[in-house]
Amino acid sequence: MNSDEKHYLAHYNSKDYPAPIYTVDTVIFTLHESELLVLLVERGNHPHKGKWALPGGFVNLEQDLDINETALRMLMAKTGVEAPLLEQVATIGNPTRDPRGWSVSTLYLALIPYTPVQQMLDSVTDVVWHPLNAVEKLDLAFDHLKLIEMATQRLQSKTAYTALPMHVLKKPFTLTQLQQAFELLLNKKLEKKSFRRRILNANLLTEVGESVQENGKGRPAALYEPSPKLDQYAFIRVFGG
Amino acid sequence: MNSDEKHYLAHYNSKDYPAPIYTVDTVIFTLHESELLVLLVERGNHPHKGKWALPGGFVNLEQDLDINETALRMLMAKTGVEAPLLEQVATIGNPTRDPRGWSVSTLYLALIPYTPVQQMLDSVTDVVWHPLNAVEKLDLAFDHLKLIEMATQRLQSKTAYTALPMHVLKKPFTLTQLQQAFELLLNKKLEKKSFRRRILNANLLTEVGESVQENGKGRPAALYEPSPKLDQYAFIRVFGG
DNA sequence: GACATTAGTGGCAAAAAGCCAATAATAGAC
DNA sequence: GTCTATTATTGGCTTTTTGCCACTAATGTC
Structure with missing residues (x-):
């Protein structure tokens, strides 16, 4: 200067x-x-x-x-x-x-x-x-x-190409809860198998506690929390097309 | 008030x-x-x-x-x-x-x-x-x-999920020119057939003038320009993964 | 032990990209 | 004209990922 x-x-x-x-x-x-x-x-x-x-x-x-x-x-x-x-x-x-x-x-x-x-x-x-x-x-x-x-x-x-909505959930959460969050945001029902396959294959979640915490009836669900440092993960394809 | x-x-x-x-x-x-x-x-x-x-x-x-x-x-x-x-x-x-x-x-x-x-x-x-x-x-x-x-x-x-780079080209342009623009931006070679199939199937381009304007040698290429009002088109899958 | 309910999986079809080689159209050399 | 080099375009099979739908699994209630 x-x-x-x-x-x-x-x-x-x-x-x-x-x-x-x-x-x-x-x-x-x-x-x-x-x-x-x-x-x-x-x-x-x-x-x-x-x-x-x-x-x-x-x-x-x-x-x-x-x-x-x-x-x-x-x-x-x-x-x-x-x-x-x-x-x-x-x-x-x-x-x-x-x-x-x-x-x-x-x-x-x-x-x-x-x-x-x-x-x-x-x-x-x-x-x-x-x-x-x-x-x-x-x-x-x-x-x-x-x-x-x-x-x-x-x-x-x-929401269509990341897993952002996981951050509105209290940790830990079930995959069904996560899917509900996605569905509310996208305003659209998603297919259960496709959703789970996609999320689990991406390795974004860590399973924590095997099958505890039930809300009443039905089979207990596995609990997950976000794996650290994966906020910016992007799928190569959009979901719910 | x-x-x-x-x-x-x-x-x-x-x-x-x-x-x-x-x-x-x-x-x-x-x-x-x-x-x-x-x-x-x-x-x-x-x-x-x-x-x-x-x-x-x-x-x-x-x-x-x-x-x-x-x-x-x-x-x-x-x-x-x-x-x-x-x-x-x-x-x-x-x-x-x-x-x-x-x-x-x-x-x-x-x-x-x-x-x-x-x-x-x-x-x-x-x-x-x-x-x-x-x-x-x-x-x-x-x-x-x-x-x-x-x-x-x-x-x-x-560039991975839209056709934005077309806007750096003078109209009309060939698919090879468009691919070069993509490749320079992504800093990576793309597969010719996949590129053409993707762009053409998306109906983003209008063919204009069949096989004119050559730069010298080789088969003349078809010329295209962007179809109007499709700036925001997004592919459902990224390219060049 | 049958039933209702929710969680999770198997497996095939469909869509889109990756890959590689074949064919098509032009200019120039001879 | 024929051959060759060069660029454009297409055929067709493989791979990846989603869509779909039915089936199995685990739990509580009666």
């Missing part, structure tokens, strides 16, 4: 230039009683005060080391747990999505096993699990309905 | 809050003489003045209707042509990537048929096509080397 550039940087002030508002929002999915749920928080501030919205907010320029951490920090604040899966979906920006003006938001998608909201921290603001199927009736803040649709779409397409 | 919120908005000023710098950058790929090229521009301003960088910049809050348009506008300014393919790759943000401070950038990926830079507009700033394989030797501005790697990675993975 030469002295010319040093001089430029010494006098640079980002407030001298018009810039869009920048936020990070996350759609947190879970599964409970055969229903897909998303986490919503009630807005405590303007704009859209009182409406339901996605957990999200501004980057903390002092604390956050990158935008991933921004998302993780908010996730932790609202759920009190670390998400086993967090990934970026997309970024949208336009002048109309926020009444304060030109606004850009990076959308994340998180999957966590179900935890009742009562057990969560940050009880100051209202936080609820809301059925995914019913969010469109809710008059969400900003364009958050659209964001939820984008995240759902992404989750669905990844 | 109630009067309370109106009052809030009337007094809201985005400059009152610390915000990261926000930019949009695009990796523009093309193919020329059996080599993959990316478009680079020489920075005319601080910081990193004089270094090569990706085409990109700030949102124009008055003109751009969304960030897609921001990317399109810059693409048009640097190449003078409309890209047949533009899609978002990811957004990265951290306090170290730009010496001016906390900075967020949304990365796009564009594919265009080769056009010599001489024919391009905006000749004020220096613009070059640079071989993708040699960018790491170049001391690019900011984290743009990393951004190019991310875009390349995305393009490679999409």
